[in-house]
Amino acid sequence: MLDELDTPCVVVDMDRLERNIAAMALAARRAGVRLRPHAKTHKIPEIARLQIAAGASGMTLAKLGEAEAFADAGLGDFFLAYPLVGETKARRLLALMERARVVVGVDSVEGAQSLASVVGPTGRRLDVRIEIDMGLRRTGVLPENAIDLARAIAPLRGLRLRGIFTHAGQAYAEPTADKVAAVGRDEGTVLVRCAEALRAAGFEIEDVSVGSTPTAAASMSIAGVTECRPGTYVFNDATQVGLGICQPEDCALTVLATVVSVPAADRVVLDAGSKTLSSDIQRPTGDAYGMVAGGRGRLVRLTEEHGVVAPAPGTTWHVGERVEVVPAHVCPVVNLHDRLVAVRGGRVEGELRVAARGRVA
Amino acid sequence: MLDELDTPCVVVDMDRLERNIAAMALAARRAGVRLRPHAKTHKIPEIARLQIAAGASGMTLAKLGEAEAFADAGLGDFFLAYPLVGETKARRLLALMERARVVVGVDSVEGAQSLASVVGPTGRRLDVRIEIDMGLRRTGVLPENAIDLARAIAPLRGLRLRGIFTHAGQAYAEPTADKVAAVGRDEGTVLVRCAEALRAAGFEIEDVSVGSTPTAAASMSIAGVTECRPGTYVFNDATQVGLGICQPEDCALTVLATVVSVPAADRVVLDAGSKTLSSDIQRPTGDAYGMVAGGRGRLVRLTEEHGVVAPAPGTTWHVGERVEVVPAHVCPVVNLHDRLVAVRGGRVEGELRVAARGRVA
Numbered sequence: 219m220l221d222e223l224d225t226p227c228v229v230v231d232m233d234r235l236e237r238n239i240a241a242m243a244l245a246a247r248r249a250g251v252r253l254r255p256h257a258k259t260h261k262i263p264e265i266a267r268l269q270i271a272a273g274a275s276g277m278t279l280a281k282l283g284e285a286e287a288f289a290d291a292g293l294g295d296f297f298l299a300y301p302l303v304g305e306t307k308a309r310r311l312l313a314l315m316e317r318a319r320v321v322v323g324v325d326s327v328e329g330a331q332s333l334a335s336v337v338g339p340t341g342r343r344l345d346v347r348i349e350i351d352m353g354l355r356r357t358g359v360l361p362e363n364a365i366d367l368a369r370a371i372a373p374l375r376g377l378r379l380r381g382i383f384t385h386a387g388q389a390y391a392e393p394t395a396d397k398v399a400a401v402g403r404d405e406g407t408v409l410v411r412c413a414e415a416l417r418a419a420g421f422e423i424e425d426v427s428v429g430s431t432p433t434a435a436a437s438m439s440i441a442g443v444t445e446c447r448p449g450t451y452v453f454n455d456a457t458q459v460g461l462g463i464c465q466p467e468d469c470a471l472t473v474l475a476t477v478v479s480v481p482a483a484d485r486v487v488l489d490a491g492s493k494t495l496s497s498d499i500q501r502p503t504g505d506a507y508g509m510v511a512g513g514r515g516r517l518v519r520l521t522e523e524h525g526v527v528a529p530a531p532g533t534t535w536h537v538g539e540r541v542e543v544v545p546a547h548v549c550p551v552v553n554l555h556d557r558l559v560a561v562r563g564g565r566v567e568g569e570l571r572v573a574a575r576g577r578v579a
Numbered sequence: 580m581l582d583e584l585d586t587p588c589v590v591v592d593m594d595r596l597e598r599n600i601a602a603m604a605l606a607a608r609r610a611g612v613r614l615r616p617h618a619k620t621h622k623i624p625e626i627a628r629l630q631i632a633a634g635a636s637g638m639t640l641a642k643l644g645e646a647e648a649f650a651d652a653g654l655g656d657f658f659l660a661y662p663l664v665g666e667t668k669a670r671r672l673l674a675l676m677e678r679a680r681v682v683v684g685v686d687s688v689e690g691a692q693s694l695a696s697v698v699g700p701t702g703r704r705l706d707v708r709i710e711i712d713m714g715l716r717r718t719g720v721l722p723e724n725a726i727d728l729a730r731a732i733a734p735l736r737g738l739r740l741r742g743i744f745t746h747a748g749q750a751y752a753e754p755t756a757d758k759v760a761a762v763g764r765d766e767g768t769v770l771v772r773c774a775e776a777l778r779a780a781g782f783e784i785e786d787v788s789v790g791s792t793p794t795a796a797a798s799m800s801i802a803g804v805t806e807c808r809p810g811t812y813v814f815n816d817a818t819q820v821g822l823g824i825c826q827p828e829d830c831a832l833t834v835l836a837t838v839v840s841v842p843a844a845d846r847v848v849l850d851a852g853s854k855t856l857s858s859d860i861q862r863p864t865g866d867a868y869g870m871v872a873g874g875r876g877r878l879v880r881l882t883e884e885h886g887v888v889a890p891a892p893g894t895t896w897h898v899g900e901r902v903e904v905v906p907a908h909v910c911p912v913v914n915l916h917d918r919l920v921a922v923r924g925g926r927v928e929g930e931l932r933v934a935a936r937g938r939v940a
Contacts, residue, residue, distance in 0.1 A: 224667050224671075225940060226939050226940055227940060258883060258884070280883065281884060301840050301848075302839075303837060307585070326841070328899055329840070329899070332899055355846070356848060356880075356882065357840040357842055357885060358840075358842060359842065476664060478664045478690065479686050479687060479690070479718040480687070481686065481712065481716075481719060481720065482716070489940075490939070492859070493911060493914050496853070496857070496858060497858035497859050497860075522619060522641065522911060523619070523642060523939070524717050524718060526717060537687045537689035537690050538693055550853060550858070550883060553915070554914070554915070554937060555939075556937055576854075576915060578587050578884070578915075578916075579585045
């Protein structure tokens with residue numbers, strides 16, 4: 219039973235998880251796009267298998283080490299939505315290509331050349347997608363520069379350009395679900411236009427791939443988008459609830475914590491701090507690291523092993539009681555733990571090993 | 580050699596580490612206080628052994644699971660500077676006491692009762708220290724309430740009050756080294772006064788224990804302080820440099836990263852994001868997640884696998900080059916990695932396994 223678990227620990231409600239997986243799979247099927255979930259959220263091959271069983275065409279990952287861990291677990295179709303750079307990475311990539319289908323992101327001539335210099339001489343062919351920056355201002359080329367990069371990649375022996383992709387993470391700065399959806403529609407529209415311009419310039423662009431949980435519904439609806447890569451939807455979190463993307467009862471991952479101190483009327487301290495919950499704050503409000511389930515309070519301050527709750531008015535708390543916390547941002551939470559506890563109907567069903575945790579290289 | 584390491588990875592300069600360990604040990608010896616370093620910073624038994632060899636009397640840890648991991652590695656003297664609560668924890672504590680000397684923090688009657696209810700019936704005796712809140716406003720009782728808590732603990736069978744402790748983390752909000760030192764002097768002065776009041780009320784207070792790297796020098800200098808528990812000093816970080824507590828050349832831990840994208844003149848993107856560096860920001864300035872060594876730029880924005888650098892004026896960058904990053908806050912960085920690379924004189928010497936990583940319960 220849940221009350222036998224020591225705290226803090228991370229609990230996954232398997233019914234909610236499966237419901238979230240089914241709902242996104244249905245949305246993608248209805249929109250007629252392939253679903254390639256970003257598995258950086260969970261890093262767990264068993265959950266990837268549930269996603270594939272529901273119709274996902276493969277996994278998206280950020281880092282080569284994550285894909286290697288997933289390949290070790292028998293999975294075999296990856297898109298690395300990240301500008302892979304350098305000869306060391308290219309050699310590891312070649313080894314991974316022996317046992318999996320892999321497509322990688324590129325956003326610079328130098329990065330593409332560093333891959334081609336290793337792949338080309340082997341006679342093998344690496345499929346790449348160009349990353350397009352649609353407003354996040356992180357990596358990626360601006361849409362108007364995509365053709366130049368495509369032209370620079372074309373002569374590189376060993377690489378084949380087969381698509382473009384973007385991630386509209388700027389949606390997390392929007393205050394309402396309507397504005398988030400508008401970002402998603404833009405994401406799809408601009409990316410499809412970019413693909414058309416590339417095709418008009420003579421490039422075969424098979425994959426037009428959008429990303430992110432909050433923009434998924436809107437961006438998938440744009441004709442010409444071929445693939446969507448949401449990640450967070452498997453678990454959801456307080457940020458998704460706050461953005462209006464899901465309801466509190468859609469949050470499949472919570473942290474079980476114990477009240478270790480009630481030192482003053484204005485604060486309650488939990489045994490879950492930033493080494494359990496990460497220091498990521500709720501977006502776009504920037505006002506909480508997590509929500510205590512049942513509307514009892516917000517985590518307003520974290521140190522490494524202490525979570526300070528601002529209690530909701532009228533709530534009472536006592537040392538030793540246990541609470542559930544919905545994290546502000548779920549992805550880095552999972553990355554802090556070796557195992558999550560799988561729960562169904564309030565009973566412990568087993569554990570989920572976070573096989574790709576910490577695979578940052 | 581360093582340039583054969585794949586990135587991102589965490590590198591420890593062993594010469595600097597040993598110098599930092601020796602300097603703090605010397606400061607404690609000169610001040611005549613016991614040094615009990617907080618090992619949550621490194622979570623590595625080998626480093627604890629270096630600290631003990633230099634004169635530390637034992638380790639401080641936050642969580643029971645960390646102490647269990649250290650005991651597994653053969654270490655045997657722990658103070659858990661954390662309000663341990665509940666019967667499950669008390670049972671684990673009893674098991675740990677079979678193989679180690681353990682003292683734990685308490686800050687509430689309820690917490691103390693929950694430990695005594697398990698320890699008392701065994702006939703064993705658990706040493707506890709009361710946590711005093713000296714301004715951090717996290718856990719702990721206010722100095723004026725220490726006697727009430729001591730009186731409530733006294734009749735609890737199985738517990739023996741043997742000291743008091745505090746952590747002046749509020750020093751991290753101070754703008755200058757002088758003001759940080761003033762917090763440290765207050766920390767020591769108020770805690771010693773609190774100990775004297777408890778003694779006058781009939782309690783034997785053997786341990787008067789202060790904490791934190793930035794306040795260590797000032798708080799150790801106060802007569803009556805018996806122990807100091809700094810943690811960060813083994814590695815140091817950009818926050819300690821910014822506070823004037825150490826110099827850049829005292830930073831023993833860096834993250835080796837690769838430039839994966841130079842998408843615009845105003846930013847450079849590294850392959851180290853919050854899953855490598857954590858999301859902890861530099862204190863008290865709140866303006867960087869890390870510094871690129873050599874003054875080349877500040878990490879001003881992190882997403883999970885991307886670190887965005889604001890390049891210093893006049894610097895040039897190219898895709899594929901490698902840089903060293905000094906993290907804003909080193910403790911959560913270590914907690915993200917299974918192994919650190921030990922380096923001496925620019926050559927790889929071995930690896931350090933982070934044995935207590937993720938032991939949050």
